[in-house]
Amino acid sequence: MKSKVLTAIVSGVLLLSGTFLTGNTVLAGDNGPSGPNYGGNETIKNERLHSYDEMVEFLEKADKRSEALELEVYGQSVQGRDLYLANFGIDEDNPTILFLTQQHGNETLTTEGALQVIKHLTSNGKQVQEILNNVNVLIAPRLNVDGAEGDVNFSLEDYVAGTHTRYNANGVDLNRDHVERNQPETKALHQNVLQKYQPDYMIDLHHQGTQTTLGDTGELVSGSILYPTNENVDPEVREQSKQLGAVVYNAIDSKGYGLISKYPGSNKPTISRNGLALEYGIATLLLEVRGMADHWYEDYVLGQKSNGYLIQQVVTAMEASLKALADGSIQSADTSFWETLPESNYSGE
Numbered sequence: 272m273k274s275k276v277l278t279a280i281v282s283g284v285l286l287l288s289g290t291f292l293t294g295n296t297v298l299a300g301d302n303g304p305s306g307p308n309y310g311g312n313e314t315i316k317n318e319r320l321h322s323y324d325e326m327v328e329f330l331e332k333a334d335k336r337s338e339a340l341e342l343e344v345y346g347q348s349v350q351g352r353d354l355y356l357a358n359f360g361i362d363e364d365n366p367t368i369l370f371l372t373q374q375h376g377n378e379t380l381t382t383e384g385a386l387q388v389i390k391h392l393t394s395n396g397k398q399v400q401e402i403l404n405n406v407n408v409l410i411a412p413r414l415n416v417d418g419a420e421g422d423v424n425f426s427l428e429d430y431v432a433g434t435h436t437r438y439n440a441n442g443v444d445l446n447r448d449h450v451e452r453n454q455p456e457t458k459a460l461h462q463n464v465l466q467k468y469q470p471d472y473m474i475d476l477h478h479q480g481t482q483t484t485l486g487d488t489g490e491l492v493s494g495s496i497l498y499p500t501n502e503n504v505d506p507e508v509r510e511q512s513k514q515l516g517a518v519v520y521n522a523i524d525s526k527g528y529g530l531i532s533k534y535p536g537s538n539k540p541t542i543s544r545n546g547l548a549l550e551y552g553i554a555t556l557l558l559e560v561r562g563m564a565d566h567w568y569e570d571y572v573l574g575q576k577s578n579g580y581l582i583q584q585v586v587t588a589m590e591a592s593l594k595a596l597a598d599g600s601i602q603s604a605d606t607s608f609w610e611t612l613p614e615s616n617y618s619g620e
């Protein structure tokens with residue numbers, strides 16, 4: 272794994288001095304971290320998000336447009352929906368990163384951000400080519416395709432919007448199924464993506480509640496991050512995970528809207544952040560984005576007004592990771608910030 276990364280440094284270091292895939296800067300303020308919540312007052316308009324059919328159409332169009340993209344179906348969900356992997360090519364001399372979104376069907380903006388990155392990567396810009404020449408990019412958008420459609424074998428009556436569920440169609444939390452892999456979604460991800468392509472890095476993209484704060488400051492965060500915390504994870508893998516976290520932290524923190532806390536996550540191997548690091552030696556990072564499209568806790572649900580900056584936060588995290596892998600700068604990322612990064616606190620009821 273190391274040698275691949277080192278090769279990428281040598282070949283990529285001079286290529287990427289400019290900005291890659293520049294996004295629009297979104298200013299803090301009304302739409303910033305202390306901006307509006309759903310608060311029970313706003314109509315939830317989840318139809319603005321990509322439905323499954325719209326996502327598939329988007330991916331197929333991108334596939335047609337791009338020589339670099341190989342769109343794969345790597346499995347099927349409980350309800351028979353195809354699971355898609357956007358594969359931008361595997362060169363064994365390059366490091367491989369996997370971006371995984373929406374293991375929880377109600378955590379939607381992660382996929383919206385991933386689709387934007389896929390679109391960027393299918394454009395023929397010079398900087399995109401330099402990225403793709405130096406990094407193997409795998410993007411698996413929306414693992415929980417059934418929950419994201421509300422097409423599940425249980426009632427949604429407790430959910431605020433009644434459109435998206437955390438669990439898959441069998442009522443299972445896919446991000447607690449990474450050891451046993453009893454569900455078709457997790458089984459397919461492990462067999463046909465993780466074991467087949469053996470990524471070096473993985474970012475697992477989620478959403479958390481709306482009221483998470485930076486330590487005891489009372490300031491609402493835009494997101495939270497964490498590396499694999501299970502004590503049996505190889506220390507070198509954990510350090511590489513912390514470096515990936517440093518890249519993401521620095522990129523988001525430099526944005527006006529960005530405020531990041533340390534996620535107080537569990538050490539269980541059933542969670543992908545821990546399980547993939549343990550089983551495959553993948554350097555993993557969890558990124559939790561503020562607010563969900565739907566939940567049974569009203570307090571967790573965010574309306575649409577913050578979607579712009581939250582999607583941008585996902586794009587920023589993904590692009591910064593690609594750039595740091597392509598130019599090798601991830602190898603010198605300073606991980607000391609983790610020691611002082613305040614843990615999440617919670618200002619909700």
Ligand SMILES: [Zn+2]
Pocket residue numbers: 374375378476477478
């Ligand atoms: Zn989640």
